[in-house]
Amino acid sequence: MxxxxxxxxxxxxxxxxxxxxxxxxxxxxxxxxxxxxxxxxxxxxxxxxxxxxxxxxxxxxxxxxxxxxxxxxxxxxxxxxxxxxxxxxxxxxxxxxxxxxxxxxxxxxxxxxxxxxxxxxxxxxxxxxxxxxxxxxxxxTGLKADPEKVKAVLEMPHPSDVKGVQRFVGFVTYLAKFLPRLSEVCEPLRRLMDKDTIWLWVPKHDAAVREIKQLVTQTPVLRYCNVSKPVTIQSDSSQYGLGCCLMQEGQPVAVASRALTPTEQNYAQIEKECLSIVFACQHFHHYLYGRDNITAETDHKPLIAIFSKPLLNAPKRLQSMLLALQNYNLKVVYKPGPEMYVSDTLSRATASGTHTRSMHEQHAVCSLQTEQVDVEHINQADYHNVTDQRLIQIRQHTDRDGQLQALRSVILMGWPDCREETALAVREYWPVKEELSVQNGVIFKSQRVVIPRSLRPEMLARVHSSHIGGEACYRQACDTLYWPGMQSEIKDYVSKCTVCNEYAIEQQRETMMSHELPMRPWQIVSLDLFQHSGKDFLLIVDHYSDFWEIDLLPDLSAETTIKRYKAQFARYCQPDRVISDNGPQFSGVEIRKFAAEWEFEHVTTPKS
Missing domain, CATH: 3.30.70.270 (Reverse transcriptase/Diguanylate cyclase domain)
Known part of the structure; x- marks a missing residue:
């Protein structure tokens, strides 16, 4: 229909x-x-x-x-x-x-x-x-409320039982699209409809009915949506509700709000803000689907960073919400809260009535078997290799950690607009604030568990229990654990490990290059100079027999060393190849002339 x-x-x-x-x-x-x-x-x-x-x-x-x-x-x-x-x-x-x-x-x-x-x-x-x-x-001029319906609300008597409250609230809900503050006023009546609440009509309920009737007399006019013009959705969340408004050229086309379930009320503020965008897109689906020019305005600046990062960097619950938004061509922009008076009012005036199921549940299409998961029931612990006992231990230590208690409060209530306004105790978490979430008392950074300070020594010991290197320990810890400065602490812990230091492998020396084997004595010889007891000596080694000769040198001039070469070569044999380093006695013009006259090859070793 x-x-x-x-x-x-x-x-x-x-x-x-x-x-x-x-x-x-x-x-x-x-x-x-x-x-x-x-x-x-x-x-x-x-x-x-x-x-x-x-x-x-x-x-x-x-x-x-x-x-x-x-x-x-x-x-x-x-x-x-x-x-x-x-x-x-x-x-x-x-x-x-x-x-x-x-x-x-x-x-x-x-x-x-x-x-x-x-x-x-x-x-x-x-x-x-x-x-x-x-x-x-x-x-x-636009869409208006039916005066007959307004008159019927004004003439309705005050409810006398739970059924009467349900009839009154249900009838008034027809006007919810015109009344931004309706659910805020309906909050006392909504509590009367809870199953566990004892019926007790008090003056605040009379005041709520009177205020609702007063609001009904002030219903606005909603303009028609023009499909050829851009649309803007404003969304916001409060502690107990979500609100959104579809606008064109600054005028409201449609408004909507709903209450948060008890589970959703425990969401981090960034998750509530993202949930409000999902609610807006799915509530106004017939206006938004297939459009290219959709602007989503939010007063929560950290949410902008979430939309600009890869999907895998977001926490699991936010990942599910972001996936639901893939159907829409959204451009999310920041707008200060005072300028978003419509959605801000709606979020604090959520539609009356209980809400037992998440409004952004996802539906599988063309599937023989579907497994449907509500975002509010996603458990971060299900995606980690962490036992229930360990999570309980982490939660208990988190409850006793003053810094993490303050961090948990900031995550749930929302971060300040700038780093300087953040409490000093949690300021070191500012760079990763968009990735932090809280579930069941445990703080998560994307898909990693934030470890309390009292458990960090134990975690360091467990990570290094196999005595692997610092980089390997850090890569292993990054899969599950997080705290500020974790990488430097792991490297410091590994460097001080007595077992690793005792059995540490010394750096291997570079392998020496081997020479070709000579076929006869004095075919290949090596030369070098050294000092002993303040005197200079020349060393000549035969590669064939490892026989060596040492000559005392009165000085280190090239002429003196060449005279010693000639004496040794004349005594034993003229070599085919002479190997030396690049010292000044072996790299000058004199040694090159000597090699040319005696017809041997002079080879110098590379500089070290």
Whole structure:
């Protein structure tokens, strides 16, 4: 069945209306023989059966709506809902709207004559600037509350029992889309409807009823949504409720609010703010789905960072909410709270009535078997390799940790706008504030558990129990644990581990390069200089036999060393290759001339 919301977005320039009503609507639908026999009933004159669709059949409204929709399909500006047919004239001026209206009404009359759809002249509302349509008033200025409904609320007596409260609140809820403060005023009455509450009517309940009736007399006008213009949603959350407003060009199109469940009331403030955006998008789904220009305004600045980071960096509950928002092309922007008076008021004036199930539950489509999980029932501990006993221990130590108690309070109540306004005790958590959440008394940083100070020594010992290196310990701890400065503490702990230091592997020296093996003595020799007892010596080593010769040098000049070379080479053999370092005695012009004259290859080793 179509609803009023399915019509409102088609009325941005509506100025003239005509409402026609089908006469004996259901009785215009003929039944086939099989369906006719299914309507057989007893009378004093025997059994009778209906030949046309009777009133009182549960599927009758849907059947009639479908047939009427098929008959009037293709008519622009003609909106049939149930037995009411609305004709809308749109235009930038009254004359243009009237011409548009007359053409659409004429097309409707021609179609009704063709399909033999009978209309009621008694209920005709012809060419009027405003019209009663499904409990509301449609006008050229926007959507208004029906004065008859307002009058009925004003004339209702004060409830005398729980059933009376339920009737009163239920009837008033019809006007919730016009009354931003309704649920705030309904809070005392809502408590009376709790199963565990003893009935006791006190003066505050009388005051609530009187204030509701006063609010009903001040219902605003909501403008029609124009599908060709950008839309903005404002959303906000308070301790007990969510509020949102759909706006165009600064004017409200629709408003909504709801109360938080007891579980949702324990959410961190950033989770409540994200939940309000999810509630707004799903409540206004028919206005938002498929749009490219949707701006979501929030007064919670940390939420902007969550939307700009990868999905996996968010806590599990926020991940589920962000996934639900993937259906919408959102641009989330920050707007100070005082400038968001509509949604802020709504969040503190949530719609009356109990709320037993999360409004943003996700539905699996085209699946033979679906496993549906409410966001409010997501348990962070289910995604960690942590035992229940360990979580209980962490919660107990968190309750005794003054810093984490302050941090938990800030997370639940909301962070200040700037770092300087944050309490010194929790200021070190400011860089990761968007990733912090609280569940069952335990603080989580994304998917990691925040460890109290008293448990950190034990965690360090457990992480390093296998005596792996500092980097490996940190990578292992990052999967589950978190506290500020954890990486440096792990490295410091590992560096002071006596076991690791006792069995530490010394840094290996670089492997020496081997020379080719000579085929005869003195084919390859090495030269070097050294000092001993203040005197300089020349060392010559034969690579073939490891035989060595030492000469005392009166000085370290190149001429002196070359004389010693010639003496040794003359005594034993002229080498093919001489190896030395890059000292000045071995790298000058003299040694190069000597190698050329004696026809041997001089090779120097690389500098170390």
């Amino acid at each position: 179509p609803t009023l919301e399915d019509v409102l977005y088609k009325l941005p320039k509506a100025r003239v209306f005509t409402l026609v009503d089908a006469r004996d609507a259901f009785l215009q639908c003929k039944l086939d023989e099989h369906s006719s026999y299914m309507t057989t009933f007893w009378t004093p004159w025997g059994r009778k059966r209906w030949l046309k669709l009777p009133f009182g059949v549960s599927v009758a409204p849907e059947v009639y709506q479908r047939k009427q929709h098929e008959l009037l399909m293709g008519l622009s500006g003609v909106e049939p809902i149930a037995d009411d047919i609305l004709v809308v004239g749109c235009g930038d001026s009254d004359e243009e709207a009237e011409c548009d209206h007359d053409a659409k009404l004429l097309a409707l009359m021609v179609r009704c004559r063709q399909v033999k759809l009978r209309l009621s002249i008694k209920k005709l509302q012809f060419k009027v600037p405003e019209v009663h349509f499904h409990g509301h008033i449609l006008s050229s």
